[in-house]
Amino acid sequence: MKRRDVLKSAGLAGFAFLAPSAWTIAVAQDGSRILTLANPTGFPDLDPSTSFSNDGLVLANVYEGLTRYIPGSGDTPAKVEPVLAESWTTSEDGLTWTFTLRQGVKFHDGTDLTAAAVKGAIERTMKIGGGAAFIWGAVTGIEAPDPQTVVITLSSPQPLDMIAAAGFAAWIISPAAQAQDSAWFNAGNDGGTGPFRIDSYEPGQRVIASRFADHWAQAPDGGFDKVSFEVVEDSVLAQNMLEGGQADWTYGLPYDNLESLKANPDLTVVSNPSFETLFGLYNTKRAPLDKVKVRQALSLAFPYDDVISAGTAGLGSRAYGVLPQGIWGHDPDAPIPNTDLEAARALLAEEGVTSLDLTMTYATSDPLEQVAGELWKANLEQLGINLTLQPMAWEAQWEMAKADPAAAQDIFVMYWWPTYVTPYDYLVSLFRSEEAPNYNLGYYANPEVDALIDSGATLAGTDRAGAEAAFKAAQRKIVEEAAAVFILDKPNIHVTRADLQGYVDNPAYGHVVFADSLSRKG
Amino acid sequence: MGLGRYLLRRLALSALVVLGVTFLVFVAAQVVPSDPAALYAGPRPTAAQIEKARAELHLDAPLPERFASFAVAMASGDFGVSYKSRRPIAQDLRAYLPATLELAAVSTLLALIIGIPAGAMSAARRGSWFDRAGGFGAIAAVAMPTFFLAMLLQAIFAQSLGLLPLSGRLSREIAISAPLETVTGFTLIDAVLAGRFDVLRDAAAHLILPALTLAAYPAGIAMRLTRSAMIEILGRRHILAVRALGLSPARILFGHALPNAICPALTILGLSFAYALTGAVLVEIIFAWPGLGRYVSEAVLSKDFPVIAAATFVVTLCYVAMNLVLDLVQALLDPRVALQ
Numbered sequence: 009m010k011r012r013d014v015l016k017s018a019g020l021a022g023f024a025f026l027a028p029s030a031w032t033i034a035v036a037q038d039g040s041r042i043l044t045l046a047n048p049t050g051f052p053d054l055d056p057s058t059s060f061s062n063d064g065l066v067l068a069n070v071y072e073g074l075t076r077y078i079p080g081s082g083d084t085p086a087k088v089e090p091v092l093a094e095s096w097t098t099s100e101d102g103l104t105w106t107f108t109l110r111q112g113v114k115f116h117d118g119t120d121l122t123a124a125a126v127k128g129a130i131e132r133t134m135k136i137g138g139g140a141a142f143i144w145g146a147v148t149g150i151e152a153p154d155p156q157t158v159v160i161t162l163s164s165p166q167p168l169d170m171i172a173a174a175g176f177a178a179w180i181i182s183p184a185a186q187a188q189d190s191a192w193f194n195a196g197n198d199g200g201t202g203p204f205r206i207d208s209y210e211p212g213q214r215v216i217a218s219r220f221a222d223h224w225a226q227a228p229d230g231g232f233d234k235v236s237f238e239v240v241e242d243s244v245l246a247q248n249m250l251e252g253g254q255a256d257w258t259y260g261l262p263y264d265n266l267e268s269l270k271a272n273p274d275l276t277v278v279s280n281p282s283f284e285t286l287f288g289l290y291n292t293k294r295a296p297l298d299k300v301k302v303r304q305a306l307s308l309a310f311p312y313d314d315v316i317s318a319g320t321a322g323l324g325s326r327a328y329g330v331l332p333q334g335i336w337g338h339d340p341d342a343p344i345p346n347t348d349l350e351a352a353r354a355l356l357a358e359e360g361v362t363s364l365d366l367t368m369t370y371a372t373s374d375p376l377e378q379v380a381g382e383l384w385k386a387n388l389e390q391l392g393i394n395l396t397l398q399p400m401a402w403e404a405q406w407e408m409a410k411a412d413p414a415a416a417q418d419i420f421v422m423y424w425w426p427t428y429v430t431p432y433d434y435l436v437s438l439f440r441s442e443e444a445p446n447y448n449l450g451y452y453a454n455p456e457v458d459a460l461i462d463s464g465a466t467l468a469g470t471d472r473a474g475a476e477a478a479f480k481a482a483q484r485k486i487v488e489e490a491a492a493v494f495i496l497d498k499p500n501i502h503v504t505r506a507d508l509q510g511y512v513d514n515p516a517y518g519h520v521v522f523a524d525s526l527s528r529k530g
Numbered sequence: 531m532g533l534g535r536y537l538l539r540r541l542a543l544s545a546l547v548v549l550g551v552t553f554l555v556f557v558a559a560q561v562v563p564s565d566p567a568a569l570y571a572g573p574r575p576t577a578a579q580i581e582k583a584r585a586e587l588h589l590d591a592p593l594p595e596r597f598a599s600f601a602v603a604m605a606s607g608d609f610g611v612s613y614k615s616r617r618p619i620a621q622d623l624r625a626y627l628p629a630t631l632e633l634a635a636v637s638t639l640l641a642l643i644i645g646i647p648a649g650a651m652s653a654a655r656r657g658s659w660f661d662r663a664g665g666f667g668a669i670a671a672v673a674m675p676t677f678f679l680a681m682l683l684q685a686i687f688a689q690s691l692g693l694l695p696l697s698g699r700l701s702r703e704i705a706i707s708a709p710l711e712t713v714t715g716f717t718l719i720d721a722v723l724a725g726r727f728d729v730l731r732d733a734a735a736h737l738i739l740p741a742l743t744l745a746a747y748p749a750g751i752a753m754r755l756t757r758s759a760m761i762e763i764l765g766r767r768h769i770l771a772v773r774a775l776g777l778s779p780a781r782i783l784f785g786h787a788l789p790n791a792i793c794p795a796l797t798i799l800g801l802s803f804a805y806a807l808t809g810a811v812l813v814e815i816i817f818a819w820p821g822l823g824r825y826v827s828e829a830v831l832s833k834d835f836p837v838i839a840a841a842t843f844v845v846t847l848c849y850v851a852m853n854l855v856l857d858l859v860q861a862l863l864d865p866r867v868a869l870q
Contacts, residue, residue: 142575208709239820403564
């Protein structure tokens, strides 16, 4: 054999050494069934007390809260479902909540779920005080009179069953894990009760979890044994992986690709309303936006349907005020404006406004906000209004808005989604008057609206119908006074492999897959 | 001046560079408008949470005091916690830095073993088909946008031929059924230490496409630089002399000419190695490589200064170390360097 031939065969042998049978796997060598989720972001914080980001995808499968929110659809009303708590009662004044825990629940470390563990878990979260810990802000005391009973007392009436269902800061952690710090959790350890437990965490790459054999609920037939949460930031790569069967689920693919994805028989495109709503807050402290009619005119000039079709491929839906559908307090009959340039012109003339320069700030690299701004700008030009679009990093946009209303933007475009499912979260954050602005970045201040929001909040723990009426009334007022332009409710679009069964979106938890209920066809 | 003194001088200069960078990072953190407390308090903090964070971070302490604690933290290798995730930065760096170093080292090695011999051969056979093809290849490698090359390689080797994995650092198969124990964080080394040749094979396969993508640019440059330096050297009289002595063409080329012509190419490769530590963001994203570039770019976007500072510090150290090694190699190859 000549030297060249030796080299050649060595090269070929090298390739054979490298080429495995296949790089796609749905079933591991030992026969276990694997679910692969391609998540477009990393998992920055796996500490269930402080996590307040995209880690929810992992944590919601590993940890459980006392309750879970199930959104309403059609004629079925929204409800709060028991998880670790089997039942609960509230005192007449709404200040004392008693939860009865489910029997026979084990933590992943083998210890039993007890009232003391629940008390310790919530107290750990409150003590660290990071992330979404503020949801427990009204809690004044937690008692564990017996191993199955947790009594929580509040300083003001709150819908604690819904707070306990939050997707952040409400996870119950085992006593052993409560003693650990953030580094322990972020090294790939967990202390949950959920249907899956974390096997390993490779930062920036993946989390592997496997089914917890002693979970209190029975696993579905053909359910997955392992879940691989893959970090795939590149949407092209995510799409390739899904098309090639290397991933079962992803989101965040460009709207433009959805048609071709829908045509692929191997894939299913799941589109649902989300709890995420997009709006622009008018700077109500600055002339002439302090005049209701001017704000109404701007809202009348907004191209709602065009933005839904151009920005979300027609999948978004009109926003009826700030509360999206599926959240209690949503008002399908709110008097929202429809695009009408003539009516807008008339209102501006009434206020004597003929020309105007406005600045709109929005998040850099958010294509939907940009499209909304550009189409609005085109309409406003016809009314003699020049809209300057100012993309900014969120931190900078927020800093500027908080500093001095007089020097700030005219229109602040942002999204809102609830930390736990309550109208209060949207209304109090965005429209209740604030001395120093935090999220009320339109600086809207209306004593009547404040009173309605507060009365809704007081009633929320005891009289949900009364609370809903108060929140609706507050929202009507906000819509009538055009405190903001309510752009659209964002769609939740997830792409899955077609053979995935049992997939249901729960917008209360954002982009979370409850892997427990899934299985693969065939 | 001997090699020892030369080395000492370089070391002293390096220490100055590291100190200067640390100071600059701290100054930059003060100048750029941002509110660390708001970042630390979480994605959607209440005003009360922000105030609590400000107290926890001692942000109201006087500037010299804060620089002192910052410098101590950097020097001790305890980089504190990320404002954004509150994770210990040292823990994150232990995860991300080896992935990046591994990729940068392999890609630099590839660039070295492709670029320099190819450049030398081109010079030796000036005007031949090899020279022309090499010249074209080098320009294509330098001119092609990284993301395009990455996707091209993925389309050919992963998607249509199925020879190599599309992305990632290790297969899920391995992570799921028999995870590799982390010792050094370098997958190749850990695999050998654990005696896991299945993992070694898998890690090597995952490395090829991203490393090739990253190697293209420096390989092209190194090739052109080596070629032009070699052409000049090959025309010198001492080459004519050794040729007259009857040495084989290969020995003349690689034993006598190349050591004299290699310095510019080595410098470029050293710089591109250092650049790859944080500059490989695109490659890292496209190949879902869990590296430092992605980690740092996220921190930059959210102005997470402790992370930026720690990464800058570590990268500066790598940069300085790399330069030191290069200087040494050059001084060994060409004693005149140490004398300057």
